[in-house]
Amino acid sequence: MSDLILSLKDVHTDIAQYHILQGVDLQVPRGQVTMLLGRNGVGKTTTLKTIMGQWTAKSGEILYDGQDITRKPVFARARAGIGFVPEDMGIFSDLTVEENMALGSLSGKLEPKRKDWLLNAFPALGTFWKSEAGNLSGGQKQMLSIARTMAEDRALYLIDEPTKGLAPAIISTMAQALRELKAQGASVLLVEQNFSVAKALGDSAAVMDDGRVIWTGVMAELSENKGLQERLMGLSMEAH
Amino acid sequence: MTAAPDHRPTFANVSLTERLDEAMPLLLIPILVVLGFVAIGAPASWLTLTVSGLAMGMMIFIMASGLTLVFGLMDVINFGHGAFVSVGAFVGVSVLIALGDWTGAASLLLNMSAVLLAVIAAMAVTGIMGWGFERIIVKPVYGAHLKQILVTVGGLIVIEQLIHVIWGPDEIFINRPETLKGAVTFAGAAMEKYRLLAVGIGLVLFVAMRVVLRRTKIGLIVRAGVENGPMVEALGYRLRLVFVGVFIAGSALAGLGGVMWGLYQEVITAGMGERMMVLVFIVAIIGGLGSVEGAFIGALLVGLLQNYVAFLEPKLALVSNIALMTAILMWRPQGMMPVVKAK
Numbered sequence: 001m002s003d004l005i006l007s008l009k010d011v012h013t014d015i016a017q018y019h020i021l022q023g024v025d026l027q028v029p030r031g032q033v034t035m036l037l038g039r040n041g042v043g044k045t046t047t048l049k050t051i052m053g054q055w056t057a058k059s060g061e062i063l064y065d066g067q068d069i070t071r072k073p074v075f076a077r078a079r080a081g082i083g084f085v086p087e088d089m090g091i092f093s094d095l096t097v098e099e100n101m102a103l104g105s106l107s108g109k110l111e112p113k114r115k116d117w118l119l120n121a122f123p124a125l126g127t128f129w130k131s132e133a134g135n136l137s138g139g140q141k142q143m144l145s146i147a148r149t150m151a152e153d154r155a156l157y158l159i160d161e162p163t164k165g166l167a168p169a170i171i172s173t174m175a176q177a178l179r180e181l182k183a184q185g186a187s188v189l190l191v192e193q194n195f196s197v198a199k200a201l202g203d204s205a206a207v208m209d210d211g212r213v214i215w216t217g218v219m220a221e222l223s224e225n226k227g228l229q230e231r232l233m234g235l236s237m238e239a240h
Numbered sequence: 241m242t243a244a245p246d247h248r249p250t251f252a253n254v255s256l257t258e259r260l261d262e263a264m265p266l267l268l269i270p271i272l273v274v275l276g277f278v279a280i281g282a283p284a285s286w287l288t289l290t291v292s293g294l295a296m297g298m299m300i301f302i303m304a305s306g307l308t309l310v311f312g313l314m315d316v317i318n319f320g321h322g323a324f325v326s327v328g329a330f331v332g333v334s335v336l337i338a339l340g341d342w343t344g345a346a347s348l349l350l351n352m353s354a355v356l357l358a359v360i361a362a363m364a365v366t367g368i369m370g371w372g373f374e375r376i377i378v379k380p381v382y383g384a385h386l387k388q389i390l391v392t393v394g395g396l397i398v399i400e401q402l403i404h405v406i407w408g409p410d411e412i413f414i415n416r417p418e419t420l421k422g423a424v425t426f427a428g429a430a431m432e433k434y435r436l437l438a439v440g441i442g443l444v445l446f447v448a449m450r451v452v453l454r455r456t457k458i459g460l461i462v463r464a465g466v467e468n469g470p471m472v473e474a475l476g477y478r479l480r481l482v483f484v485g486v487f488i489a490g491s492a493l494a495g496l497g498g499v500m501w502g503l504y505q506e507v508i509t510a511g512m513g514e515r516m517m518v519l520v521f522i523v524a525i526i527g528g529l530g531s532v533e534g535a536f537i538g539a540l541l542v543g544l545l546q547n548y549v550a551f552l553e554p555k556l557a558l559v560s561n562i563a564l565m566t567a568i569l570m571w572r573p574q575g576m577m578p579v580v581k582a583k
Contacts, residue, residue, distance in 0.1 A: 054474065073478075074473040075476050075479070086474070092463070092471070094463065095460070099463075103460060106475075106476050148475075
């Protein structure tokens, strides 16, 4: 078994007339949390969507668990074990929290142990279990989006800015859930602007600029080197 | 897992006004029925018109339900939907004519068996046609509304001409089966037996669709897909297969609607489906695109209003449904129960 769960080689993606990803090379080690960092508009979300198949790579290669998935449809990538939490959360507003969670499990049934674990991590979901998800607050929707992806075991989680706009108490809930996910052996590729979360969770990091990965290394190295941060991202991460 | 910080939200009290606003689409039907009663005055006439309006509404709902789901799931505007109504009517009526001995006998069992076989044949043919239509005509134009309108209207014209080729250019008159002729009298009001049957079939279908959509996994996927298809795929579901299934089911339901409408009017033409599409689109739009419940309420409103207005002021009957659509869209621009909000 390779040490890499995911590998992107010279991936290019166009959106309409725009050439967004301009040769992304990225490795996600198995069982680690890899932070995908960079300024706004450098291609982080497009990278996640290209990995998930929501945008099709024009060229390049995406290897997941050793298999080439570059041309596979979205549903096949999900079935292979990739979970995706999009930036807009992708909540089904007209469905109840329970129904949203049921969709997270392809088998159709949420295992009782799994359900207990998730409701312990995100108790608000239990309170609103039978309510329409559209009535949840922003933080609760984010919890639901993450919990839904965790409804069954997945080998790789792609998570796009899960703490954006959330209160500190909810951020710590999220961080704890992701930490425990990692402890279970899952791999995570996380786009995150919150420096303290990135520093606390990240094992490794990749920094993007202009549609390319311009730096990869250990998260601790990046978080301790303000000069490096300013050179790569234009400002110190403490400023976020 | 470690417990989260103690944040235990509670349910807020919802005001009566908010609850009324939410329930208002459902309340519109009894409100219209009561207004009809007040305006018509004569209870017997009102009852006859109400049953007639409900029957008409049920048949329109059967035709509209597939269309609204197809639009909601894959953002496809299918003007060819009316072709399945016509084909269903011609296939069903052909079966009924072939089973003339059964339909002419004064036996409820034989009559209903003939109708059942006609319905099965119509739904099978239109279901298969729907599958072919989706593959050949709709699939190449996903995401392109203008092309969808052009090619589906083209498909509608081709299918109508094929009906002329197969069944001839003339309209076909059909007698209802013996036991479905005539009316029953209740409280002095004459209610056609066939219309009562149509109301029953419509109700059974609506309940069945609700059960499938609300209580099964496939229904859950369809409802989620109507709201956010890409996310459903990202969770591992092959939405395209679901869509094809819904398209086939919607076409088959249009075929069923065609048989029922043909027996209701007792005459069928190749252009009947095309003409019905005006009402079908009105129902899908005022109900809220993608919403089966909205289509159901919208269809009943259209059926009832048309019957009441035709009785009170026949010249206004033609514009009553357009007026209803205008009023509802001014009140709720996305329809009464929209599911597809972002498109």
